[in-house]
Amino acid sequence: MNVIPGEPVGKSAELKAGSGTYEDGDSIYSALVGFKEVRSSYVNVVPIKSVYIPREGDQVIGIVTDIDQSLWVVDVRAPAPSVLHSNDTPWKVDFGDTGSFLTIGDAVLARIKSYDDIGRIQLTMSDRNSRKISSGYVIEIMTTKVAKVIGKEGAMVNAIKKFTGCRIFIGQNGRVWIDGESDGVSKAIMAINKVEKEDVNVEDVEKLLG
Amino acid sequence: MMDEVIKDFDREKKEMKLIDENGKRIDGRSAEELRPVKMKVGVLNRADGSAYIEWGKNKVVAAVYGPREAQPRHIQNPLKGIVQARYNMVSFSVTDRKRPGPDRRSIEISKIISEALEAAVITESFPRTTIDVSMEVLQADAGTRCAGLTAASLALADAGVPMKDLVVACAAGKVDGQVVLDLLKEEDNYGQADLPVAIMPKSEEVVLLQMDGHLTQEEFDRALSMAIEGCKKLYEMQKEALKMSVGGE
Numbered sequence: 197m198n199v200i201p202g203e204p205v206g207k208s209a210e211l212k213a214g215s216g217t218y219e220d221g222d223s224i225y226s227a228l229v230g231f232k233e234v235r236s237s238y239v240n241v242v243p244i245k246s247v248y249i250p251r252e253g254d255q256v257i258g259i260v261t262d263i264d265q266s267l268w269v270v271d272v273r274a275p276a277p278s279v280l281h282s283n284d285t286p287w288k289v290d291f292g293d294t295g296s297f298l299t300i301g302d303a304v305l306a307r308i309k310s311y312d313d314i315g316r317i318q319l320t321m322s323d324r325n326s327r328k329i330s331s332g333y334v335i336e337i338m339t340t341k342v343a344k345v346i347g348k349e350g351a352m353v354n355a356i357k358k359f360t361g362c363r364i365f366i367g368q369n370g371r372v373w374i375d376g377e378s379d380g381v382s383k384a385i386m387a388i389n390k391v392e393k394e395d396v397n398v399e400d401v402e403k404l405l406g
Numbered sequence: 407m408m409d410e411v412i413k414d415f416d417r418e419k420k421e422m423k424l425i426d427e428n429g430k431r432i433d434g435r436s437a438e439e440l441r442p443v444k445m446k447v448g449v450l451n452r453a454d455g456s457a458y459i460e461w462g463k464n465k466v467v468a469a470v471y472g473p474r475e476a477q478p479r480h481i482q483n484p485l486k487g488i489v490q491a492r493y494n495m496v497s498f499s500v501t502d503r504k505r506p507g508p509d510r511r512s513i514e515i516s517k518i519i520s521e522a523l524e525a526a527v528i529t530e531s532f533p534r535t536t537i538d539v540s541m542e543v544l545q546a547d548a549g550t551r552c553a554g555l556t557a558a559s560l561a562l563a564d565a566g567v568p569m570k571d572l573v574v575a576c577a578a579g580k581v582d583g584q585v586v587l588d589l590l591k592e593e594d595n596y597g598q599a600d601l602p603v604a605i606m607p608k609s610e611e612v613v614l615l616q617m618d619g620h621l622t623q624e625e626f627d628r629a630l631s632m633a634i635e636g637c638k639k640l641y642e643m644q645k646e647a648l649k650m651s652v653g654g655e
Contacts, residue, residue, distance in 0.1 A: 198652045200645060201526075201563055202571030202608045218528065218570065225608070227528055227568035229648055244652055245455065246566035247473055275473040275487075275535045314484055315533040340566075 199226040199241055206239045216241030248273045248339045248369040250311040255325060257334060257371035260302045265292045270304065270319055273339070273369045278317035280306060285321045303329040305365065305373070332363070332375025335385055339370040341392045351398050352391060359405035360384040424593055425582045431593070433462075437586040440576070440636055445557070445643055447564045447651035455565025457647070459557040462590055463547035468557035469540045470565040476536035487532035491520040491539040493554055499546045515551050522555055522575075522604045522613040528568040537567055548594035549577050552602050555614065556640060563648055572644055573613055575604035576636035578629035580621055585628045587636050601626070603633035607641040610634065 199205055205217055206224040213219040216228045217239055226232065230243040250256075250272065258270035258278065266289070268280045280298075282289035287297050298304065305327050309320040320326070337345060346353050346366055357364050362376030362384045374384050387401055396404075425431055435441070441462030450456035453469035476482040493515040497506050508516075523539060539561065541554040552575035559573040579589040581597035594600055599619030605612050621629060 198649060200572070200648045201569040202606070216568065218568075220570070225570070227570065228566060229563045229652060230566075243566045245564065247454070275532045276475055313533075315535065 198230065198244075199232050200229050201225075201227055205232050205241065206234075211239045212237050214238035214240035216243055243340055245338060246340055247275055250274050250278070250308045250317050251368070252308055252310060254308040254368040255365075256306060256308060256319075256369040257329070257365070257367035257373055258304050258306050258319060258369075259334075260298050260300055260304065263294050263298070263300060266294065268294060268298050270306070272306075272308075272317065272319070273336070273371065274311075274317055276315045276317055278308075278319050280304070280319040280321065284309060284319065286326070298328060303334050303373070305329060305367070329373055332373055333381055333385070335372050335374065335388065337370050337372060337388065337392045339368075342366060342368060342370055345372070345388055345391050347398060352401065355398050355401050356384050356387050356405065359402065360387070422596055423582065424596060425584055425586075431581070431586065431590075433590060435588075437584060438632060438635070440588045440639060441590065443640060443643055445560060445647035447560050447647050453561070453565075455561045455563070455567070457557045457560035457564060459553050459560075461549060461553040461556075462588075463545060464543070464550050464553045465545040466550060466553045466557050467542045467544065468554065468561040470537065470558075470561040470567065471540075472537040472565075473532040473535035473567065474538075476534060481536070482534040485533055486529040487527070487535040487537060488529065489520050489524040489527055489537050489539065491523060491541065491558060492516050493519055493541045493543070493551065495543040495546060495550070499543045515554075518614055518616070519551065519555050519558065522573055523558060523562065525611070525613040526559065526569045526571055526573045526606055527562065528570060531568055537562070537565075546591075548589050548591040548600075549602070551575070552577050552604070555604050556644065560644055560647060564651060571606040571608045572641065573604055574607055574637045574641045574644060575602060575614060576633050576640055577602040578633040578636065580619065580625060580629065585621075585625050585632060587632050599625075599629070601629045601633060603630060603637065605634060605637050607638060 203226045213224045226241045228241045228243045230241045233240045256272045258272045261271045262269035266282045270278045272278050306319040306321050309318040360380035360383045362380045365373045444460040446458045449458045455470040539558045543550045555575040580599040581593045599621045601617050604614035
């Protein structure tokens with residue numbers, strides 16, 4: 197069932213206002229265009245389209261937009277720029293030497309360290325998965341389609357990996373990194389765009405690529 | 407000489423009948439009828455959200471970008487986001503070429519539309535950011551601010567910006583001494599008053615109200631309630647346009 201902003205989705209006596217909703221008086225209303233979903237005692241609205249709202253722990257692909265003496269400013273497609281401090285990297289960065297590790301335009305695989313009430317975003321790269329991206333392509337998809345492109349337990353992305361021979365990483369912010377032979381990369385991009393825009397399942401993708 | 411011209415003009419004004427004996431207006435509508443309206447959501451690929459509206463002879467495209475970091479930084483509000491709307495008429499939107507660029511009128515309209523939309527958007531979710539709304543009037547025939555605002559609220563919903571409610575706008579006015587809904591160009595030019603109104607339909611909260619011309623208290627009350635009824639009809643069309651955009655994907 198789909199809803200639009202201002203449409204009632206429940207009574208506050210029975211349910212709690214979850215994400216994509218707001219409470220006014222004794223009713224809960226949708227704040228978004230999307231699908232109503234009741235989970236335990238919460239009513240949520242899952243948006244059709246949305247900006248990327250960071251969550252702590254999300255693996256994202258960021259692009260460096262500015263450098264400072266001890267930090268980098270990184271665009272993660274969120275409403276605000278995020279900050280990657282040199283202490284949160286696996287490297288030993290001397291003060292003022294940030295530019296020799298990452299420079300403007302570089303892409304990184306990083307994790308959201310914190311996202312506070314006033315909208316400040318901090319990133320960290322001090323975990324095993326995080327690194328600088330030095331080869332391949334980065335494409336953007338709708339943030340609301342990330343789960344679909346990954347598939348159940350990674351089924352969709354694994355199928356694309358298997359049939360194209362590419363290395364693929366999907367950031368929660370809707371940026372996808374693809375690396376491999378150019379034929380494989382173009383096939384993978386085509387498949388990802390198809391999964392994002394059309395109603396296809398894993399078998400369809402296997403048939404398309406196989 | 408000049409007196410004669412003015413006298414001629416006055417006579418012409420008196421002779422120009424905007425409402426006939428049967429109560430029909432020059433385009434055949436009754437006093438409480440809207441012009442035909444078409445709305446479409448998601449018409450532009452590059453914008454985060456977009457909508458197009460055809461309202462009688464008005465044609466307006468609206469696009470939304472953001473929420474994104476507000477620039478320059480001094481316009482940021484650390485507690486909530488801001489809405490920056492830009493209303494623009496393209497040079498070929500009117501019969502005499504409109505000189506391009508913002509003028510006194512479009513700056514005013516941009517400001518009041520920003521404020522009307524800000525009332526609906528849940529700006530507290532996005533501190534320090536801006537939500538940019540751009541409205542281009544491709545063809546104008548009176549009531550473009552209402553058409554623009556109605557389309558802008560659809561574009562915001564399409565962009566996935568959280569809102570308390572949609573915003574819908576409609577004008578009423580006074581023509582040939584009679585209160586009528588949704589004035590068209592001739593009625594606006596030669597009528598006695600124009601009253602654009604925007605509301606959030608759920609609460610009927612008024613988020614925009616202007617008046618050009620003169621109305622008595624009774625006429626004003628009647629025009630206001632008539633405009634609100636018009637808004638409600640348009641709201642149903644907005645709902646349908648949004649649900650179509652969801653089903654279409």
